[in-house]
Amino acid sequence: MLSMFSNHFFNWTEQLKDTDHEIYWLDVYDSNTKVEKLDFVHQITGWRYKYDYPGRHFLKSKLPRLHKGVKIFNERKLSHIFEKELKRIAPDVVQSFALQPAAYPILDVMKKYPKIKWILSAWGNDLYYRQQTGIDDILNIKQTLPEIDFLFTDCKRDMLVARSLGFKGKELGVFPGGGGYDLEYYAQFRVPFKNRNIILIKGYESHLGRCNKILEAVCYLKKELQNYELIVFGGNKRVEEFIKQKQLDNWENFNFFGKIPNIEVLKYMGRSLIYIGNSISDGMPNTLLEAIVMGAFPIQSNPGDATREIINPEQNGFLIDDPEDSNRIARLIKRAIELPELRQQAIAYNDKFIRPTLNRNLVVNQVVNKYKFIQDNLEN
Template sequence: MKILMVSMPTLHFFRWTDQLKDAGHEVFWFDILGMSGYVDKLDWVQQKVGWKLKYKYPGRTFLKKSFPKLYQFIQRFNERKTVEVFEKYLQEVNPNAVHSFAMQISCVPIIDILEKNKHIKWIYSSWGSDMFYLNSVNLLEIQVRRVLKRVDYFISDCHRDYKIAENYGFKGRFLGVFPGGGGYDFNLFDNDIVKPIKERKIISIKGYQGELGRCLQVLYAIKKLEDKIKGNKVVVFSADIEVVHYIEMLKKETILNIEYFEKEKFLPQNEIMKLMGKSLIYIGNSVSDGIPNTLIEAIVMGAFPIQSNPGGVSSELIKNNENGFLIENPEDNLEIESLIFKAISNDKLLEQSFEINQKDVKPKYELNFIKNKVVDLYNESLN
């Protein structure tokens, strides 16, 4: 079978697609943004990349940064239209199925074409806030309903979003809940990386701030707990600029041992996994998300998760007070402070959570376990 993947270039997409290697399908990728170069990691996939610009003139980056209005004017004439390039490529490939990842990016721009080609099966994978918080991804309800009316198959990273999709009129087949980037190869992370609870002295925090992220509320709580957590190191990764500024202030005004990695200085996934393998506690806080990949990574690597619960999504993975804590109000730093204190004050709970997550949760995210299920879902839906 021919499968045409439609996505922007991301690590999660690459990992998901790589599950189909040697599965017997002919796989193609249309980079919906059209700016990516050839991706060696997917050298077995036929790739439609780098199609967006008609002319790659020198000095584009400087012009975009220094004279944005002039750059935008030039680009009106220098950029190919997504719908035209996609339609031509669709006809060239003539796939049995199209699989789009993320609605606003990879479904809405091509809906006109797929409505004209209803004989082609369409699979849609929702990411992040696609279903839960439309405004955050610039989606209108009319767009969502139109896409879901045409989509044949739906994949999500949580059960919450399938229920929301049904409310928006989806009547196709739900293929199940899967982590957005597929499973994890635990052979890469031995016992030297997954530390026992007694050897862990790190509190790791996801540093997203802005419309959805609420890292600052976590740091407000951390500041109040500085005397109680002084034996631990605080590590903030993917830190937005507001978070960086606040951490610099904390360094001057508190005794906290705190380190950060800026969002722009991308921390590779393997490094995040290693960090989680040494972390006593992981904290992720936002007002909207699906099941965050970093939450999964924290759990499988043994960190005690404290995670916000927008729309009840995190409760699909965390049983409150058993294998983690749920933040019910991501804006309430007092609630977050209380949860952090309860965690660091209860060694028995931390040990219990570690055992539950390692024994019961981790195996569900093993690479080959997920891969086999993914291959099966393609085989069943395309036959």
């Protein structure tokens, strides 16, 4: 397995803990950190630097041009390390988690060993966004996908996109990027509908995230929202600056948090009336699934119609059709707070039809069966 250091990857891999597979993980960016919950996995870390010399972090922050020059000579290439480990381990299967960090860099190596099967787990913006970003990404995608033997995606949309861009292998199905959720454990953090008073906002602002458009919408609704607690989580400097600019930090009912542990996010969701996430590109957002698990009414952007695979507007949530239009987002928020019966019916629908499909045990059984299918097809 090749992946960046990621909780989604850890949660996915944990699904194989009680199987008889022998698993190796090559940390593609080399955090040089062993992950305790993956103690059943052979973890390949500490490979990136020839010399982890004193002052490297200082040089990187204070003298970036010099650091860049030193880096050329001091860093080992992922493809070289991967091939070395491939020869040592002689695996039946290689699995890449996301195209850009974990598949493109090893393409030439995998072509040299065609008998070794190759799985891709496509995450988030892996296919839908990258197909639109320019000729380099398109070329990389179209060169890589025909070499992939098996494909996991987190939404149906991306399976279709993969086919259109050259994937000819076997589809393994659509699963949450981090596997399922322990519904019984998380149920303890769900408070009754009548006791919820939080509007929770994902603070994702970047070339893809559009949290500030949600906050702009919030500014239009100061009077309507005065009796609710507004919480932004996972926000960065762009979000913080926008909050100060709009003086949202002066609102008594407004709270801003930077990066917080995922369990804290889930606890907030368990106390939230409404969850809002907004971006111009994504697969199936994990935070949307977490909101459904925790009983919050979801308002979520819908790039490429991926979110519509889960959310049917007016039935079990609202979709943001234009992530750049703060006026339309404001209308959705206003409608959601004015219709408590609709919210309650939506949560009841999600609890009955969507939440059970995210059960960890159910997903684990399905995923383990997919790996059994791969095992049965190794010679084909």
